[in-house]
Amino acid sequence: MNVIWRKEWTKKYETPWSIIEKLSFANRVERDDLLRVLGGGGIKGIKSKVIGDKRRDLFDLNGFDDELLCRVLELDILDLNKHTINTLISPLHYYRELPHSWFYKNIRWCTECLGNGYHSWFHQFTLLDSCPFHGLALMEMCPNCHNHIPFLVSNKSLDMPFICKCGYIFADFSESRWRNWNKQNIITDEVVMKWLSKDNTETAGSLWLFHPRHGHLKLLTTEHPLITSKPFIIQHTVKREETRSPDIKRKIFVANREIFISVQRYILKKLKRHHQCISQLWELKKGDMTEFPEICPYAYAYVFWRKSLLELDHFYRRNIRGDDIDPPKNNGSGMVVTKIIKDELHYLVEEFTRQTKKTNDTVREAALIWILNRVTGEFSINFFNEWFKIAGEAAGKEYAPNSTEVERIKNICFPKIAFKYDVSLKSPIECISLSKPREYLYYKCPNKTLQSRKKLAQMKSHLPSSIAIAMKGLGNPNDDNKRLQAYVDRYVSKF
Ligand SMILES: [Zn+2]
Numbered sequence: 001m002n003v004i005w006r007k008e009w010t011k012k013y014e015t016p017w018s019i020i021e022k023l024s025f026a027n028r029v030e031r032d033d034l035l036r037v038l039g040g041g042g043i044k045g046i047k048s049k050v051i052g053d054k055r056r057d058l059f060d061l062n063g064f065d066d067e068l069l070c071r072v073l074e075l076d077i078l079d080l081n082k083h084t085i086n087t088l089i090s091p092l093h094y095y096r097e098l099p100h101s102w103f104y105k106n107i108r109w110c111t112e113c114l115g116n117g118y119h120s121w122f123h124q125f126t127l128l129d130s131c132p133f134h135g136l137a138l139m140e141m142c143p144n145c146h147n148h149i150p151f152l153v154s155n156k157s158l159d160m161p162f163i164c165k166c167g168y169i170f171a172d173f174s175e176s177r178w179r180n181w182n183k184q185n186i187i188t189d190e191v192v193m194k195w196l197s198k199d200n201t202e203t204a205g206s207l208w209l210f211h212p213r214h215g216h217l218k219l220l221t222t223e224h225p226l227i228t229s230k231p232f233i234i235q236h237t238v239k240r241e242e243t244r245s246p247d248i249k250r251k252i253f254v255a256n257r258e259i260f261i262s263v264q265r266y267i268l269k270k271l272k273r274h275h276q277c278i279s280q281l282w283e284l285k286k287g288d289m290t291e292f293p294e295i296c297p298y299a300y301a302y303v304f305w306r307k308s309l310l311e312l313d314h315f316y317r318r319n320i321r322g323d324d325i326d327p328p329k330n331n332g333s334g335m336v337v338t339k340i341i342k343d344e345l346h347y348l349v350e351e352f353t354r355q356t357k358k359t360n361d362t363v364r365e366a367a368l369i370w371i372l373n374r375v376t377g378e379f380s381i382n383f384f385n386e387w388f389k390i391a392g393e394a395a396g397k398e399y400a401p402n403s404t405e406v407e408r409i410k411n412i413c414f415p416k417i418a419f420k421y422d423v424s425l426k427s428p429i430e431c432i433s434l435s436k437p438r439e440y441l442y443y444k445c446p447n448k449t450l451q452s453r454k455k456l457a458q459m460k461s462h463l464p465s466s467i468a469i470a471m472k473g474l475g476n477p478n479d480d481n482k483r484l485q486a487y488v489d490r491y492v493s494k495f
C-alpha cells in the first residue's frame with residue numbers, strides 16, 4: 001500500500017483528529033474509506049455502508065487496526081494518545097471522573113493552529129478555554145453555519161478534509177499543500193506550563209474539589225487563594241444545630257436554606273426602594289376594573305430569580321400566608337432549596353465525601369457545609385445579576401425565558417470555584433474563584449412618583465388561589481368573576 005505521509009506531520013499534543021484529516025487530504029481518500037482500509041477486523045467485516053460512532057472514536061481508535069495505523073503513520077499513535085491524555089489529567093488522578101469526561105465531545109479549535117492543520121488535546125481539555133500556543137479563545141462551532149463538529153472520524157459535519165458541510169474552510173491547503181505541516185508550536189500560556197510541570201506527588205498531601213464542568217486550570221495553578229476557612233476542628237464544637245440533627249442530609253438542607261435566606265435578605269435590602277413593586281408582581285396586584293400595571297424591572301429580576309433558583313411552579317406567591325420555601329424533609333429527598341443547582345451540589349457532596357473518607361465525620365461535615373455555602377452564595381448572587389440583565393426587556397415585553405434559556409443562564413452563573421485542602425482537614429481550606437466583573441445597569445422604575453405609589457398601595461391581590469376560594473364562596477359565580485379569573489389566568493400564562 002502506497003501512502004503519502006511524513007512522520008514530522010504529527011506534532012506533540014496533537015489529536016488523531018487532525019492527523020486523520022491530513023492523511024485524508026494528502027492521499028485524497030475519503031474518511032470512511034480510510035476507516036475501511038486501515039480498519040481493524042471489525043470494520044473490514046462490515047458489509048453495510050454504515051459505520052457506528054464507536055468505531056469512529058479517537059480516544060482508543062477502536063475502529064483502526066493498531067499495527068497498520070502505526071505503520072502508516074510511522075508512530076505509535078495509541079501510545080501517544082495515552083501518554084498525552086495522562087500528562088494532562090494525571091494531577092487529578094484521585095477524581096472519580098473517567099479520562100474521557102475531561103475532554104469535550106465536539107471539536108474545539110484554535111483558528112491559528114487549525115490553519116496549519118494542527119488540532120491539540122489541549123483544545124479538547126475541559127479545563128481550558130484558550131489556545132496554550134496562541135492565547136486565542138477556542139472556537140466550538142462553525143462561524144458560518146453554527147454547527148458543532150463531533151470529535152470523531154466522521155462526515156457528520158464535514159465535507160472534504162478541513163472543510164465544513166456548509167462550505168466554510170477551516171484550513172486552506174490548496175496552495176501551500178503540506179509545506180507548513182511540520183511547523184512546531186511553542187506553549188506560551190504560563191498556566192499550562194505550570195500545570196505540565198506539576199509534580200504529581202504534590203497532590204498526595206492536598207486535594208482539589210471543584211465541579212468538572214465549571215473548573216479551569218487557572219484555579220488549580222494559582223498560589224493566591226481568595227479566602228481561607230478556619231480549620232474546622234474548633235468550629236464544629238460550637239454549633240448546636242449539629243447535635244440536634246445528626247443527619248448530614250438534614251444539616252445540608254438547613255445550611256442551604258439559611259444561605260438562601262441570607263442572600264435573599266441581601267438582595268431585598270439592595271432593592272429596598274422597590275418593595276412595593278415586588279409585592280405588586282409577586283401577589284399579582286391590580287386595581288379594580290383595570291389591567292395589570294407595568295412591571296418594574298427590579299421587581300421582575302427578584303421575582304423570577306427566586307422562582308427559577310428555587311424551581312417553584314409559579315412566579316407569583318403560592319398563598320397569601322406562609323412562605324413557599326420547602327421545609328426540610330425527613331427522607332432526605334429534598335437536599336437543598338436552591339434546586340436549580342441541586343445536581344452540581346450533589347456532585348460536590350459525593351466527591352468530597354469520597355475524597356475525605358478517612359477523616360473524622362464532624363470535621364468533614366462542617367468543612368463540606370462551608371464549601372457548599374460558598375458555592376451556593378456565589379451562584380445565587382451571579383444568578384440574580386444575570387436575571388437583572390434581562391429584566392429590562394423581559395419586564396417590558398411581559399415574558400419569561402424558557403427552560404433551555406434558564407439552563408444556559410444557570411451554566412454561565414455557576415462559579416468557577418475550587419477548594420484546596422489537605423485530607424486530614426487540619427489546616428484551613430483555600431478557596432479560589434474566578435469571578436466575572438460586574439456590569440452596572442440602571443432601569444426606570446414605573447412606580448417612582450408618589451402618585452403611582454399611592455395607586456399601588458390601593459391595588460388588591462389577584463392570586464389564582466384566592467380568586468378560586470372567593471368564587472367558591474359565591475356559590476354561583478357571575479360572569480364578571482369568571483371573566484376576571486380568565487383574565488388573570490391569561491396574564492400569568494404569558495410568563
Ligand atoms: Zn493555537
Ligand SMILES: [Zn+2]
Pocket residue numbers: 142143144145146147164165166167168
Ligand atoms: Zn459550517
Ligand SMILES: [Zn+2]
Pocket residue numbers: 273274277296297298299445446447
Ligand atoms: Zn420599582
